[in-house]
Every structure is written in structure tokens, then in C-alpha cells.
Amino acid sequence: xxxxxxxRYRCVAMCALAAALACVPALAQAHEETGQAAGFxxxxxxxxxxxxxxxxxxxVGLWGAVLGPPAIWVLPVAFPLVMAxxxxxxxxxxxxPGVEIGIAVSAIVLGTMVLAELRPPLWLAAAIVAFFAVFHxxxxxxxxxxxxxxxxxxLGFVAATGLLHAVGILLGLAHxxxxxxxxxxxxxxxxALAGLFFLWRAIA
Amino acid sequence: MKVAAIARAIVxxxxxxxxPAQAHLVETGFGAFYDGLAHVALTPADLLVVVALALLAGQxxxxxxxxxxxxxxxxxxxGGVVGARWPLAAGLPLLTTLSFAxxxxxxxxxxxxxxxxxAALAVAAGVLHGLANGAxxxxxxxxxxxxxxAITAIFCLTAILSAEVTALPxxxxxxxxxxxxxxxAAAxxxxxxxLARSGG
Numbered sequence: 001x002x003x004x005x006x007x008r009y010r011c012v013a014m015c016a017l018a019a020a021l022a023c024v025p026a027l028a029q030a031h032e033e034t035g036q037a038a039g040f041x042x043x044x045x046x047x048x049x050x051x052x053x054x055x056x057x058x059x060v061g062l063w064g065a066v067l068g069p070p071a072i073w074v075l076p077v078a079f080p081l082v083m084a085x086x087x088x089x090x091x092x093x094x095x096x097p098g099v100e101i102g103i104a105v106s107a108i109v110l111g112t113m114v115l116a117e118l119r120p121p122l123w124l125a126a127a128i129v130a131f132f133a134v135f136h137x138x139x140x141x142x143x144x145x146x147x148x149x150x151x152x153x154x155l156g157f158v159a160a161t162g163l164l165h166a167v168g169i170l171l172g173l174a175h176x177x178x179x180x181x182x183x184x185x186x187x188x189x190x191x192a193l194a195g196l197f198f199l200w201r202a203i204a
Numbered sequence: 205m206k207v208a209a210i211a212r213a214i215v216x217x218x219x220x221x222x223x224p225a226q227a228h229l230v231e232t233g234f235g236a237f238y239d240g241l242a243h244v245a246l247t248p249a250d251l252l253v254v255v256a257l258a259l260l261a262g263q264x265x266x267x268x269x270x271x272x273x274x275x276x277x278x279x280x281x282x283g284g285v286v287g288a289r290w291p292l293a294a295g296l297p298l299l300t301t302l303s304f305a306x307x308x309x310x311x312x313x314x315x316x317x318x319x320x321x322x323a324a325l326a327v328a329a330g331v332l333h334g335l336a337n338g339a340x341x342x343x344x345x346x347x348x349x350x351x352x353x354a355i356t357a358i359f360c361l362t363a364i365l366s367a368e369v370t371a372l373p374x375x376x377x378x379x380x381x382x383x384x385x386x387x388x389a390a391a392x393x394x395x396x397x398x399l400a401r402s403g404g
Contacts, residue, residue, distance in 0.1 A: 091397025
């Protein structure tokens with residue numbers, strides 16, 4: 001390679017470097033949120049992507065419908081808040097042992113409650129649901145896809161969970177008819193059986 | 205040769221000292237007022253605090269809703285003007301997140317608050333979010349007109365939502381309001397975690 005060619009290559013490399021550096025601003029002050037739609041849609045889709053979470057959330061709604069007022073609305077109001085606390089614990093790095101086992105047991109317990117039509121006092125029902133909500137939040141609340149808005153992801157995640165409760169409540173409204181009552185109990189049994197499967201998978 | 209080397213060095217240095225990228229509001233194409241109006245709709249933290257406070261004020265009745273209707277936009281505007289003049293960005297994401305999380309939790313709890321308490325909360329949240337808006341709008345070149353657009357959006361949203369909630373009958377509609385508050389508070393709690401994780 002002669003001297004002229006070498007100098008030309010150096011010049012081209014220098015220009016390329018200058019152009020690349022010019023494309024990197026020293027400080028970006030833009031404040032528009034990025035990845036908003038993707039964040040919200042990812043959050044909405046996330047709870048639906050895990051059958052264990054879906055079944056447990058529907059069971060919360062079903063149990064609320066079986067218990068009747070005021071549990072029918074106390075549980076869906078309390079659950080997202082406590083679930084978010086679980087997510088906050090996960091995000092702060094506070095370890096929670098046996099998260100997957102906790103989620104599986106939640107499906108078993110909630111499904112059994114619906115199957116057996118158990119009606120504990122409201123405080124106890126809320127405590128049971130809140131206890132399991134921590135596991136669900138810890139496991140699912142901190143899985144943010146890269147490049148998406150954390151706030152809208154969280155909002156989508158919470159909204160999807162709440163909508164799953166609503167599905168459970170709507171299905172549970174069939175409880176007022178004799179045939180519907182049996183169907184709701186069978187659904188509870190199905191959730192409990194699925195929970196057993198998830199438990200076996202978590203332990204194995 | 206020496207001159208060429210100096211020229212190259214100047215090119216590289218000037219490229220490295222590139223001017224800060226200038227932020228810009230959402231450009232609606234209708235000017236700064238509408239850009240500010242769209243800003244509220246497209247900034248989730250701002251939108252959530254307005255929704256939460258409007259729901260809370262609506263839950264507490266007509267008088268509280270009237271207080272919030274004027275307290276929130278005026279405080280927001282005042283905060284915006286101050287924030288544009290003296291930007292202070294440190295700690296604001298944490299505080300703005302806390303503001304809508306607290307407001308959402310109060311809605312979920314259907315908290316009994318005095319009308320003055322609602323107004324005070326609206327003023328605090330308005331100043332806080334206004335400060336954040338002003339601090340971020342000013343470098344983008346957006347000024348009073350954009351802030352005017354933002355508070356117009358806030359006024360309209362607060363008026364519509366709080367009036368609707370005030371008129372809601374007891375039962376499921378009011379429970380739905382509490383559930384909405386619960387969702388906002390839960391999203392705020394998770395957001396606090398994200399902020400802690402990212403060190404912000």
C-alpha cells in the first residue's frame with residue numbers, strides 16, 4: 001500500500017469517525033416517554049401468558065362471586081395493591097422463597113375454596129388472597145421487556161390482572177342458578193387440579 | 205501535514221462537543237398550545253395523577269370537586285412557570301410517582317377527606333407535576349402557551365371525570381371507581397420499584 005492510498009484510507013476513517021461522533025449528542029434532554037404502546041401491550045399480555053396466573057386470578061373472581069358482597073369487590077380492590085407490593089419486593093431485590101410453589105398453592109387453595117363453597121370471614125378471605133397476591137406480584141411484576149415504558153407496562157399488567165378477576169366474577173354470577181352453581185364449583189375444582197399439576201411441576 | 209492533522213483534530217473535537225439534543229414536545233402541527241394539550245394525554249404520570257385526583261374529588265362530592273377543578277390547574281401552571289425558570293429535575297420522578305400512587309390509594313380506600321384536604325392534595329400534586337413539566341418543556345422551547353394547553357387539558361379532564369363520579373349512583377359504578385384507584389396505586393407501587401432499580 002503506497003503512501004497516497006494509506007493517507008486516503010486514514011482520511012476516510014477520520015471522516016467516518018467524525019460522522020459517527022456527530023450522531024451521538026452529548027446530552028439528550030428529550031422527555032417524551034418512549035415505548036409506551038409496546039409497554040402497555042406487553043403488560044396486558046404478560047399475565048395472560050402464564051396459565052398458573054390466569055387460573056389463580058379467575059379463581060379470585062369466582063371466589064368473590066361465591067362469597068357475595070362485600071367480598072366480591074373487596075378482593076379485586078385489594079389484590080392489585082398487594083400484588084404490586086410483591087412486585088415492589090421483587091424489584092427491590094427482596095428474595096421470596098418458593099415463589100412458583102406459592103403460585104401453584106394459590107391455585108389449589110383458591111380453587112378448593114370455590115369447589116367447597118367455603119365462606120370464611122371477610123378479613124380471613126382478604127388475608128388469604130393478599131398472601132398469595134404477593135407471590136404473583138413477585139414472580140410476574142418485574143419482567144419488563146427491554147425498551148418499553150415501565151409505568152405503562154405496570155399499568156397494563158395490573159389492568160390485565162384486574163380484567164381476569166372481572167372474568168372470574170362474571171362467570172361466578174352464574175352461581176345464583178342451580179346449574180350455574182354446579183358449574184362454578186366444577187370450575188373451582190378444575191383450577192385446584194391445575195394447581196396440583198403446577199405444584200408437581202414446580203417441585204419436580 | 206501538520207495543518208491537516210490540526211484540521212482533523214478540530215473536526216473530531218467539534219463532533220465530540222456536539223450541542224445537547226433539544227427536546228421537543230409532541231408536535232401536533234397546530235402549535236404550542238395544542239402540543240401542551242397533547243403532552244398531558246401522552247405523559248402517563250401526568251395523566252394518572254389527574255385521573256386519580258378527579259376520581260378522588262368526585263368521590264367526596266360536588267364541593268370537593270369544585271375545589272380540585274380550580275386548585276389543580278392553577279397550581280400546575282404556577283409550578284410550570286417556576287420549573288421553567290428554575291429547573292430542578294432531581295428527585296421529581298420519585299415524587300410524581302408517589303403523588304399518583306397516593307391519590308390512587310386514597311381512591312381505592314374511598315378515604316374520607318375534608319374538602320380542604322382534597323384541595324391541598326391537588327395543589328401539592330399540581331405544583332409537583334407543574335415543576336416537572338416546566339423543567340422539561342423549557343429546554344424544548346415551549347413556554348407559557350404550551351403550559352396553557354396542558355392546564356386546559358387538566359381542567360377539562362378534571363371537570364368531566366369528577367362530575368361523572370359525583371353523579372354516580374351507589375353500587376357497582378362506585379366500586380369500579382375504587383378498582384380504578386387500586387389499579388393506579390398498584391401501577392405507582394410497581395413504578396417506584398422500577399425507579400429504585402434504575403437508581404432514579
